[in-house]
Amino acid sequence: MTDLPPAPNAPEPQRLGDLPDRLIKQTVRYTDHRSVDRDALTPMMRHYADLKDEYPQALLLYRVGDFFETFFQDAITIAQELELVLTSKDAGKTVGRVPLAGVPHHAMERYCAQLVERGYAVAICDQTEDAADAQGRLVQRQVTRVITPGTVLEEGMLNARRNNYLAAVVIAGTHWGLAIADVSTGEFLTTQASGLDRLTQEILRLQPSEILLPTNAPDLVGLLRPDPRAGIPDPRRAAALPEALPPQFCYTLRPQAPFQAAEARQRLLERFRVRSLEGMGCEHLPLAVRAAGGLLQYLEETSERQLEAVPTEANAAPSPAPPAAHAYPTRIPLQPLYTYTLSDFLVIDHQTRRNLEITQTQRDGTFHGSLLWALDRTVTAMGGRALRRWLLQPLLDRSAIQARQDTIQELIDQGTLRQQLQQVLKQIYDLERLTGRAGSGTANARDLVALADSLGKLPEIADLVAVGRSPFLIALQTVPPVMDTLGQTLRAHLVETPPLYLTEGNLIRPGVNPQLDRLRQSIEADQQWIAELETTERQRTGIATLKVGYTKAFGYYLSISRAKASADLPDDYIRKQTLTNEERYITPELKQRESAIFLTREAVHKLEYEIFTALRLQVAEQSESIRQVAGAIAALDALCSLAEVAVYQNYCRPAITESRQIAIVDGRHPVVEQSLPAGFFVPNSATLGSGDPDRGTGGSRGTIAPPPPRPPADAPAPTPTATHSAPDLIILTGPNASGKSCYLRQVGLIQLMAQVGSFVPAAAATLGVCDRIFTRVGAVDDLATGQSTFMVEMNETANILNHATPRSLVLLDEIGRGTATFDGLSIAWAVAEHLATDIRARTIFATHYHELNELASLLSNVANYQVVVKELPDQIIFLHQVRPGGADKSYGIEAGRLAGLPASVIERARQVMGQIERHSHIAVGLRGESSPAESSERVPSKTASRRSRLREPAGQLNIFTG
Ligand SMILES: Nc1ncnc2c1ncn2[C@@H]1O[C@H](COP(=O)(O)OP(=O)(O)OP(=O)(O)O)[C@@H](O)[C@H]1O
Numbered sequence: 001m002t003d004l005p006p007a008p009n010a011p012e013p014q015r016l017g018d019l020p021d022r023l024i025k026q027t028v029r030y031t032d033h034r035s036v037d038r039d040a041l042t043p044m045m046r047h048y049a050d051l052k053d054e055y056p057q058a059l060l061l062y063r064v065g066d067f068f069e070t071f072f073q074d075a076i077t078i079a080q081e082l083e084l085v086l087t088s089k090d091a092g093k094t095v096g097r098v099p100l101a102g103v104p105h106h107a108m109e110r111y112c113a114q115l116v117e118r119g120y121a122v123a124i125c126d127q128t129e130d131a132a133d134a135q136g137r138l139v140q141r142q143v144t145r146v147i148t149p150g151t152v153l154e155e156g157m158l159n160a161r162r163n164n165y166l167a168a169v170v171i172a173g174t175h176w177g178l179a180i181a182d183v184s185t186g187e188f189l190t191t192q193a194s195g196l197d198r199l200t201q202e203i204l205r206l207q208p209s210e211i212l213l214p215t216n217a218p219d220l221v222g223l224l225r226p227d228p229r230a231g232i233p234d235p236r237r238a239a240a241l242p243e244a245l246p247p248q249f250c251y252t253l254r255p256q257a258p259f260q261a262a263e264a265r266q267r268l269l270e271r272f273r274v275r276s277l278e279g280m281g282c283e284h285l286p287l288a289v290r291a292a293g294g295l296l297q298y299l300e301e302t303s304e305r306q307l308e309a310v311p312t313e314a315n316a317a318p319s320p321a322p323p324a325a326h327a328y329p330t331r332i333p334l335q336p337l338y339t340y341t342l343s344d345f346l347v348i349d350h351q352t353r354r355n356l357e358i359t360q361t362q363r364d365g366t367f368h369g370s371l372l373w374a375l376d377r378t379v380t381a382m383g384g385r386a387l388r389r390w391l392l393q394p395l396l397d398r399s400a401i402q403a404r405q406d407t408i409q410e411l412i413d414q415g416t417l418r419q420q421l422q423q424v425l426k427q428i429y430d431l432e433r434l435t436g437r438a439g440s441g442t443a444n445a446r447d448l449v450a451l452a453d454s455l456g457k458l459p460e461i462a463d464l465v466a467v468g469r470s471p472f473l474i475a476l477q478t479v480p481p482v483m484d485t486l487g488q489t490l491r492a493h494l495v496e497t498p499p500l501y502l503t504e505g506n507l508i509r510p511g512v513n514p515q516l517d518r519l520r521q522s523i524e525a526d527q528q529w530i531a532e533l534e535t536t537e538r539q540r541t542g543i544a545t546l547k548v549g550y551t552k553a554f555g556y557y558l559s560i561s562r563a564k565a566s567a568d569l570p571d572d573y574i575r576k577q578t579l580t581n582e583e584r585y586i587t588p589e590l591k592q593r594e595s596a597i598f599l600t601r602e603a604v605h606k607l608e609y610e611i612f613t614a615l616r617l618q619v620a621e622q623s624e625s626i627r628q629v630a631g632a633i634a635a636l637d638a639l640c641s642l643a644e645v646a647v648y649q650n651y652c653r654p655a656i657t658e659s660r661q662i663a664i665v666d667g668r669h670p671v672v673e674q675s676l677p678a679g680f681f682v683p684n685s686a687t688l689g690s691g692d693p694d695r696g697t698g699g700s701r702g703t704i705a706p707p708p709p710r711p712p713a714d715a716p717a718p719t720p721t722a723t724h725s726a727p728d729l730i731i732l733t734g735p736n737a738s739g740k741s742c743y744l745r746q747v748g749l750i751q752l753m754a755q756v757g758s759f760v761p762a763a764a765a766t767l768g769v770c771d772r773i774f775t776r777v778g779a780v781d782d783l784a785t786g787q788s789t790f791m792v793e794m795n796e797t798a799n800i801l802n803h804a805t806p807r808s809l810v811l812l813d814e815i816g817r818g819t820a821t822f823d824g825l826s827i828a829w830a831v832a833e834h835l836a837t838d839i840r841a842r843t844i845f846a847t848h849y850h851e852l853n854e855l856a857s858l859l860s861n862v863a864n865y866q867v868v869v870k871e872l873p874d875q876i877i878f879l880h881q882v883r884p885g886g887a888d889k890s891y892g893i894e895a896g897r898l899a900g901l902p903a904s905v906i907e908r909a910r911q912v913m914g915q916i917e918r919h920s921h922i923a924v925g926l927r928g929e930s931s932p933a934e935s936s937e938r939v940p941s942k943t944a945s946r947r948s949r950l951r952e953p954a955g956q957l958n959i960f961t962g
Pocket of ligand 1: 672680681682683684734735736737738739740741742743880881
């Protein structure tokens with residue numbers, strides 16, 4: 001918005017909130033602080049404008065009385081974003097009114113949280129002295145905190161059950177480094193890899209709230225907010241961001257220097273006081289070091305307290321609002337940098353994470369209905385975050401998977417132990433974030449009491465797990481002595497329920513500090529003297545109605561009714577105030593006692609604050625040990641949760657092998673099962689892949705193994721055994737809504753859960769460790785990139801074919817539907833063939849192209865399955881049972897009839913289908929009715945060559961005749 005010439009006789013608006021821009025322009029002259037003559041501004045507005053110059057990338061919230069106000073362009077932004085009334089304020093005689101929007105100071109955190117969530121940085125400028133002390137001059141104010149999406153520490157702005165990551169990226173050609181930190185828990189990780197696609201996937205997995213990116217363009221330094229409206233790519237973003245960086249995140253462009261190798265390395269060495277980065281595992285990973293160094297510099301520059309810049313809680317006025325709530329932390333308590341490797345984990349790309357609905361549903365993005373929803377019975381925030389991380393990053397290492405399984409098994413076998421543990425865990429607060437706040441100097445006394453209470457629970461946990469045999473339980477059997485001591489110290493020092501603010505006393509118990517006790521006794525003595533004053537003065541004056549009163553403005557006084565006031569009063573009575581019915585007096589001694597109380601109280605508050613900060617420092621010094629305990633508690637909680645679900649949902653412990661075998665007996669979809677009434681879900685088995693780790697079955701023709709028959713309900717759980725004849729690729733057909741997608745997803749989810757270490761919804765399962773899970777499920781147009789449904793589908797398919805290995809699990813739900821039937825079928829055929837023969841990935845391919853069933857007769861490692869239905873004269877009953885064999889019939893027209901298409905249309909559709917079936921070369925070819933003369937040149941050459949390798953002379957396949 002540009003500034004306008006003065007509008008003569010512009011009406012003065014009361015509210016501009018609902019008015020369009022045009023009207024705003026008529027009533028305010030300036031909407032941009034940069035274009036106003038600073039000398040013409042009122043002193044406060046000048047201060048605001050100067051500060052705004054210092055924080056151009058942030059919305060500046062400026063404390064005025066009980067409000068945080070914004071002016072100029074920021075006022076318009078926050079009015080729009082927060083749906084606030086936009087009004088105006090006089091900014092100087094010749095300047096006139098400028099836009100104003102404000103929020104009450106007590107609601108600031110809530111509004112701030114909304115702004116930060118939408119990708120804004122917010123600078124909070126608070127009053128640093130009591131307005132009364134200013135005596136006519138401008139009240140002192142300073143920016144006490146700049147909050148960006150990735151540097152939030154404030155409890156109320158964080159989601160307790162997920163990490164809040166700040167990331168930094170350095171790209172060099174196709175190589176990249178990525179560092180991440182959660183400043184609220186202190187986690188600090190870095191990695192380096194090649195392949196920009198993997199960078200995109202890693203960012204999508206982490207979902208950072210803010211990503212730092214070094215840039216050479218000085219004018220671009222700043223914050224790029226994600227555009228929630230998407231669809232219309234922002235050219236500024238497009239120019240600044242490399243293609244590998246997904247646009248839906250918030251990016252902060254940074255100068256290059258801190259990301260240079262030497263500077264970054266030096267900064268890390270200094271921060272962690274080490275001589276080499278060897279111990280952190282990244283000495284030889286320059287890009288990982290550059291990313292981590294650049295991230296650290298950003299935190300140091302923007303989020304850590306500049307010593308001279310900001311008042312501390314101690315010297316700041318306690319009112320009107322405690323500055324501690326929004327003051328810079330002294331130091332972000334980062335844990336030592338940890339280097340991780342992408343290849344340690346099962347790769348689940350973003351598409352698959354969405355399709356399998358791991359943390360949110362695909363349709364409306366809700367938690368309810370996701371896998372995490374179905375499995376999360378954690379009782380602590382730390383456990384909730386851990387479980388979420390586990391689901392997003394399943395393991396590859398068999399022994400690590402089995403270690404989790406062993407603990408779950410123990411917690412299942414010992415149900416009482418599990419329940420007792422959960423009861424104690426419930427009483428443990430968020431140790432990770434409490435420690436984070438203590439380390440950053442932003443924890444209040446309630447935080448430390450919560451920490452002490454939580455540490456006090458550790459011995460109970462240790463007692464309970466004393467019988468444990470698995471590594472996770474053994475880790476908690478001894479409470480580190482420092483934790484014990486720290487808990488006791490905190491409890492001994494802090495009162496049970498301290499106030500929220502740190503500068504108003506009542507934090508420290510009596511008996512802790514002799515000086516504090518003396519000061520308190522002196523206050524008590526003075527207060528006692530005042531309490532007795534009424535009696536002594538009544539005796540002295542003989543006025544039985546004399547009272548002692550107190551007001552904030554006058555302090556203590558002696559009150560005598562007007563009628564009695566005329567009587568002879570002692571000489572030391574000094575009249576202070578006359579009211580209608582009473583006279584108020586003070587005496588020199590009363591005033592002396594009063595000021596003694598005030599002064600001593602101030603000293604008490606200061607001393608209490610000092611004792612408190614010393615305690616907080618002690619906690620910060622132990623943050624590393626506390627975090628280790630917190631990690632163990634989080635893991636225990638997550639494992640209890642998985643054990644709990646396993647018990648109540650009747651899951652089994654899968655055998656994890658190094659083979660390629662996937663053998664699931666009576667598997668269920670963990671989410672759909674929980675959404676249906678008990679017993680309604682129809683279990684289905686699945687068998688895929690050979691037991692041989694190095695060899696697929698694609699080279700030889702074998703018998704196709706049907707899924708094992710369902711055992712009777714009371715039969716012992718069967719143990720699936722390795723079979724060398726299981727197909728690599730299953731073509732799954734069946735009518736609409738019969739359960740194909742559900743089956744596909746349940747196989748993927750069972751594999752994923754198994755690699756998390758969880759038990760799985762099945763009667764029995766043997767699962768070889770997968771390297772990647774791919775899914776392709778019905779796409780929608782990607783408006784943001786202007787891609788059609790078909791192009792999205794082809795891109796996803798290309799990604800799968802380019803990256804899948806024999807150890808991957810590929811789940812394809814329809815391919816080729818977004819184009820002409822022949823094109824679609826041809827592509828679907830070729831893709832299935834490529835997966836089965838060239839890649840030999842374990843694949844389930846759900847399709848409505850029944851023609852694909854022919855593949856099974858050509859390739860020995862392909863099998864047909866169908867989801868069966870029962871046909872009655874006027875309806876279809878969905879049995880949801882997966883059985884061997886291809887569906888010989890499609891039910892699309894029947895589905896249309898059930899959906900209410902007019903009878904004439906249904907009848908016509910049947911006629912058309914009959915004609916197509918009679919004349920289509922595809923149908924004719926698949927029925928093997930083509931003439932020998934046509935055959936030889938019509939066989940797709942690849943299939944022909946495969947056939948010569950894979951099988952004896954086969955029926956002709958003429959799907960490519962026009
Ligand atoms: N094994 C099952 N037991 C009970 N209900 C099931 C089962 N499988 C699927 N369903 C139910 O059937 C509904 C349809 O299933 P699904 O979406 O998997 O069908 P589909 O065959 O993939 O359909 P379409 O071909 O139209 O995509 C699901 O929402 C679920 O409620």
